[in-house]
Amino acid sequence: MKPLPLNQLDPRIKSVWRLNDAISATLLFVCCAIGFVIAGLVDPDPSWEWVVVGIMTLIYVLTMILCVVVLPPIRYMRWRYEVSEDYLDIARGIVWRKRFVIPFIRVQNTDTRQGPILRLFGLSSVTVATAAGEHEIPGLRSEEAEQLRDRAAELARLAQEDV
C-alpha cells in the first residue's frame, strides 16, 4: 500500500465536527420528539407516547456518544491530504476508505469558505472544484488555507481549457 499522505488537518477540526454533529443531531431529535412529547402531555392516558420518546432519547444519546466521543478522533486520524507538485492527494474514510488523486491541471476553481463554527475556531475550509465535482479540505488554519488556495489556484491556472 502506498504511504498515506503526510499532512493532517488542524486538530481543532475535531471540536468543529463535534459541535456540528451535536447541533444537527439535537435539532433532528427535537423535531422528531416534540410531537410525541406534546401528545404525551395532552393525552389523558399517556403510555405509548413516552415509550416512543424514550426510544428516541436512547437513540439520540447513542448518536451523541458516537458523534462526540468515538468518531472524531478516528476521523481525524484517517483524514489526510498532501499537496504535491501537481496533484492533490486525499485519503479519508473510516469504513469505506477512499484515496483521491486530483490533478491540478483539471481544477477549475478553488476557494476558501468559513462558516460560523469554523470561524469560532479560527479555521477555514478549502474547496477545489473540477468539471465533475468538488472536493473539500474541511479544517485548516486560516492562513494555511489561504496559502493552499493560492497554490492550488496557481497550479490550476496552467490547466488547459479543454474539457
Add this chain to the structure above:
Amino acid sequence: METQNQMPPTSQPQVQQQPEKIHVHHSYIWLGSVRIAFYVIVASGISLASSLAGVISELSFGRSGEVFLIFGVLLLVLVLFVGALGISALVRWWSYKHLYYELTPEEFSLHSGIFNKQRIHVPYQRVQSVDQRATLFQRIFGVCTVSIDTAGGSNNKAITIPYVSKTQAEQLRYELFARKQYVMTGSGAQASVASFQVPAQEYAAPSPAQYAPGAPAQTQQSGNILDAPAEIWQSVGGVFGGMGADIAPVSYEYGMSNKELILTGLSNNTTFVVIVFGIIGVVTQLFELMDGLFSPASGSWEDAAFDAAFAAPPQFLVVFAFAFVAIMLVIWVLSAVGSCISYGGFKARRRGNRIEVEYGLLQHQFQGVDVDRVQSVVIKQSFIRKIFGYCEVSLGKIDAATADDDTNKGTLAQQGLIIHPFVKVSRVPEILAGIIPEFAGVPTEITPVAPVALRRALIRRGIIQGSGFWLAVVVALCMGAVEMFIAPKAPYDPDLALFMTFADPACIIGFALAFTLFVLDLIGAVLWAKSSGFAFNRSFMQVSNGGFSREVVSFPRKKIQFGYTKTNPFQRSAHTATITAVTAAGVGGTHVKLVDAREEDAQAWLTWVQPQRNMVG
C-alpha cells in the same frame, strides 16, 4: 431571410456598427399559437363537454327554435376557437416582436421577453456546439429549434432559439463557428473565415461533387429503406426550409444498412423484458406442475375451496400468461417500429474536427461535437445485442441542461452522442478509425478483476443487491403473515377462504419470479467476473464491465477529472479495491467504476492518474 445574416464576420469587427436584429421565423407566431389554441380547446372542451351534453340531451328535435340553439352553441364553440387562436396569436406576435438575436462583433446575444426582458450573451469562443431538432410539424414547415451549447461547469444551460428556418439555422451555425474561429485565432484566420462567405446561389446544389475535389468524401455506400424518405425530407426541406448548406469537407460518413436499422428496432430493451417474462411464465408452469405432483391428494379444505373457485386453475393461469405475452409482443412490435422511425435517416459524419450526427424521420435531430470535447467512447451491448455480436457506439460529451421545458429529446439524447446505434462489434474499430482517429491508441490488454472478485460478485449480486433474493424474502414474509393471521380463520370465513385460493398461486408466482431473478443474478455475477477489467496505457484508459449486458468505456487520460480508489473492510481483507475514474461527460460528471480490481493494480492505476511532468497530457 436569405440576406439578413449574410453579414460577413470579417467586415472589420473593430468598427462598432449597430448589429442587425434577426428575428426568428414567422411560423413562431402561427404554429405556436395553433398549438396553444389546441391546448385551450382541449381544456375548455373537457370542462364544457358535460354541460353541452346536458343541453343537447334536453333538446327535442323538430322545433326550429332549438335547432337554432344548436347552431348557436356550435357558433359559440367556433367563436371560442377563433378567439383562443386570435388571443394566443396576438400574444405570440407580441413576444415574437421581442424575440430576436444579434451577432455583435464579440458575442452572440439573444433577447426575449415582453415584460421580463431577458438577454443572454454568449461570447463566440464559448460556443461549443449548435444543435438542431425539429418536431413533425416543424419539419413540415421547414423550421427547427436551435440550441447552442456552451462550455460550462456543472450547471451550464443550453440556449434555445425556437422556430428558426432550416437555412437560417445552418447559416447561424456556420456563422457562429466562423466567428469563433476568427476570435480564437485572431486575424490569422482571415482566409479560412473568408471561405465561409459562400454566395447564396452556391447553397443551391448540395451534392457530393460540391466538396473540395482534393478531398473526396470517403463515404460508405450502405443505406436503408428509410434513407429515401429521409432524403426527400432533406431535399424538400419543408415549406420554408430553403436549401441546405454544406461547406466544410466531409472526411468520413456512414449511415445504416437495412438490416442494421430493422435489427435496431427488433433488439431494443423491450425484447429483453419480453424474454424475461417468457422465462418467468415457463418457470411458473414448472412450479405448478411440481405442486401438482407433490401434493396430489391432500384433500384439505384448501383444495376444496380451490376447486370451487376455479374448475381448472392451471388453464386460468395459462390464459393469463398468454394474454400477458401477447400484450408484451404488441408493445414490442410498436416500440420496434418506433425506434426504426426515430433512427431513420441516420447519418454520422466527420467534418473537419467536428463530429456530426443526424437522425429521426419524424422528429429530426442534428447534433455535433468538437473532437476535443469528446470525453469518452462508450460501446454498449444489451443482452440481445450481445448474443448477435452487435453493439451501440456513443460518445460521451458534456451535456447541458436544456433551458426549455418542452424537450422532445426523450431517452435517445440522454446517452451522449450516439454515433452508431447498431453495429457489428468487428466493425467498431473501422468506424472509430474513420470518425474519431484520435482514439486510435486505446489499450487492448485488459487487466482482469481479482480472482476473488467472483466470490464477492456472487455474494454482492446474488444476495446483498440480489433482486431475486430480496423478492423471495418479501414473498416468504407475506406468506408467513398469511399463514399466521389469515389461515386459522379461513375455514370459518368463506371470503378469507377465497382469498387463500388466490394467495397460494400468488406465492407460487412470486417464488418463481424470485427464483428466476436469483439464477439470473448469479449467472450475471459469473459473467461479470469473467469478462470485466480495465486497461491503461500512456494516454488512454479503458474500463469494461460485463455481465448479461456489456459496457466498455474508453477515455483519454487527460479527460480524467480525478480518480479515486475505495475499499471496504471486506475488500481490504481480500486485497481488492474499487477504482473510479471521473470524467466530465454527461450532466455533472460520469463515474466510471470497476469493483474489485487487484490491490496492486489499483495502486498502479492511481499512480498513473497522477500527472507526470515528463509525459505529454
